[in-house]
Amino acid sequence: MVAWVHGHVQGVGFRWWTRSRALELGLVGYAANKTDGRVHVVAEGSRRACVELVDLLRGGGSPGRVELVVDTWEPPRGDLTGFRER
Template sequence: MPPVGNDARLSAWVHGRVQGVGFRWWTRARALELGLTGFAANKDDGRVHVVARGSRAACQRLLDLLQGGGTPGRVDTVVYDWSEPGDPIKGFAER
């Protein structure tokens, strides 16, 4: 469940065929459209770690998009958690 305030931080670990298919670029584009900051980073085990900071509603929308089946590649599952927004993040990076 997202924090109660207006802003939140979403951390999502996306499992599936999500590296080498434009997934991070797609995620960055969706996040920027939603006014979010953060990053999408490839992990050595094949997952992509997505951190998004902004309004709870926008973070939830990004999570819905990550789980929704319209992503590049193939998403098998998304493991996520919510936290307080913490320090500001500048922009949205692909790592």
């Protein structure tokens, strides 16, 4: 799963929060700040866990202010370990 998170999501602990939720769900991947202000989230694991992470990203309980989450489903890369903040 790949998600692009739009809004006020940089400098507020959003990547740390995303990493914590992903690890709780048993996912691997990363959350990375982009120069345009978005956060790019890549997560691999069970489809159920990925759907739950997307729901959490949209759910309003994260730091900052999420305005939009655009998610896509791509084939797993298979080379990710852990969940990192980039």
